[in-house]
Amino acid sequence: MNNVLVIVYSYTGTSRRVAELLCSQQGWPMAEITDARSRSGALGSWRCMLDSFFRRQPTIRYDGPPPSDFDAVVLVSPIWMLQLAGPMRSFVARQRSRLPDVAVLSVMGGQGAPNAAAEISRLLGRAPILSCAVTMREVDDGSCAARVQAFGSAVGCAQNASGAVRPTTLSPQSI
Numbered sequence: 001m002n003n004v005l006v007i008v009y010s011y012t013g014t015s016r017r018v019a020e021l022l023c024s025q026q027g028w029p030m031a032e033i034t035d036a037r038s039r040s041g042a043l044g045s046w047r048c049m050l051d052s053f054f055r056r057q058p059t060i061r062y063d064g065p066p067p068s069d070f071d072a073v074v075l076v077s078p079i080w081m082l083q084l085a086g087p088m089r090s091f092v093a094r095q096r097s098r099l100p101d102v103a104v105l106s107v108m109g110g111q112g113a114p115n116a117a118a119e120i121s122r123l124l125g126r127a128p129i130l131s132c133a134v135t136m137r138e139v140d141d142g143s144c145a146a147r148v149q150a151f152g153s154a155v156g157c158a159q160n161a162s163g164a165v166r167p168t169t170l171s172p173q174s175i
Contacts, residue, residue, distance in 0.1 A: 004155060005067060008076040009033040009060075009087045011048065014139050015107045018148060019076040022105065025145075026152040028074070031064020033091050051086030055119075060090045072101040072129070074155060075120065079133075082112035084119045092123045099124065103155045104131040105148070107139060129158045 006028050008019035016032070023030045036059035039047055051058055067073050077088035084092075092099070104120055106113040113133030121127045132151040138144035 003071040004028045004074060005065065005070040005072075006030045006074045006076060007033065007062075007064065007067070007091070009078070009085055009091070010076075011039060011078055011085065014136055015076050015078050018105060018107055018134060018139055018144065019074075021145060022074065022076070022148050022152050025149050026156070028152075029065070031062065033087050034061045035059075035087055036061055048080050048086070051089075052081040052083040055083065055089065056086055057090040057093055058086045060087045060094075062091060062095075066098060067095055068098040068100065070100055072103060072155060072158075073099055074103045074105055074152075075128075076105045076107070077116065079106050079108035079112035079116055082115055084116040088116075089119065089123070092120055096124050101158075102128045103151075103158070104128045105151060106131070106133040107136060108133055109136055130154055 004026070006019050006023050008015055008030060010016035019030055022028070038044060050056065075088060075092070078085045080086070102120065102124060104117050106116045113131065117128055117131040130151065132147065134144040134147060
């Protein structure tokens with residue numbers, strides 16, 4: 001499936017690196033969500049924690065193509081305090097009616113990816129077609145490349161499959 005858009009939010013640049021890797025492997029375009037208000041410094045980090053704890057939806061900017069122009073979107077986002085990052089939460093909540101099939105690729109310190117996929121499912125009113133997680137350590141040492149490749153291939157297969165597609169999780173333990 002070539003009609004897939006990768007949409008990324010990245011606070012530190014790690015999620016962006018994963019999204020760029022996926023796009024380079026699959027030949028898919030990428031769009032980015034940005035914060036309307038800077039998160040630099042200690043106060044910015046504090047806001048990240050508060051957004052997660054209270055499940056806030058901060059103001060964001062998205063200047064990418066309309067997600068509805070694609071057959072599927074892959075949402076790439078960090079995990080903050082075991083939860084979906086606030087800016088991605090805002091995006092999904094605001095764009096839910098325009099989002100086609102959704103796959104989720106989470107970047108985490110060690111835990112929380114199932115929580116993010118479940119929250120996206122609640123916000124959309126339907127389950128993602130696929131979800132996968134990589135750790136920051138795997139991104140830093142490059143060992144996530146094969147799993148990201150497998151995830152991208154699975155998104156293509158899920159989109160080309162006939163009939164209902166059940167949600168699937170590709171976890172570090174299952175690869």
